[in-house]
Amino acid sequence: MAKEPTPLPRREDLLERLTSLQPALRHRFRATIPADDRTTLQETMEEVTASQLEALKLLHQEGTGLSMHQVAEALSVTPSSATQLVDRLVRMGLVERLREEEDRRLVRVQLSEAARQRFEEMMRLHLRGLATVTEPLSDEELRTLVDLLARIAQPVGAECPR
Numbered sequence: 001m002a003k004e005p006t007p008l009p010r011r012e013d014l015l016e017r018l019t020s021l022q023p024a025l026r027h028r029f030r031a032t033i034p035a036d037d038r039t040t041l042q043e044t045m046e047e048v049t050a051s052q053l054e055a056l057k058l059l060h061q062e063g064t065g066l067s068m069h070q071v072a073e074a075l076s077v078t079p080s081s082a083t084q085l086v087d088r089l090v091r092m093g094l095v096e097r098l099r100e101e102e103d104r105r106l107v108r109v110q111l112s113e114a115a116r117q118r119f120e121e122m123m124r125l126h127l128r129g130l131a132t133v134t135e136p137l138s139d140e141e142l143r144t145l146v147d148l149l150a151r152i153a154q155p156v157g158a159e160c161p162r
Contacts, residue, residue: 028133029130056095056119058075059109060119095111
């Protein structure tokens, strides 16, 4: 007698499972970073919020700095929110404001040299942890995971590539 196929989980069940996996994934990721590196990482970015970290990553990728308008637009926040965020990062010594020589009204924001070094160290640790966590996946499985996460990370209203 043929065994009946196991029914597929309902979408709600899968979403609950995804939610329950988040703490385990965070724990697994943290466990990949040696204790001394974890301490360095905490000291490096201890007081940085997720929004500030996103801004730092953006500025690091840009390299030459961005205008306040570009920062606000890239982070999908209002100009006043971007200004407050940058003000906090300036006080923390992580970014600096530079006036344009041609037009002194324009201000560019860029990472401070100390922040650049700290950020690069943090990213090195982060990438090493990701490499460890994803080691059990084949290259094709990793590509699929990245593609799927990229699809759900699209801004609301953006076309999801398939």
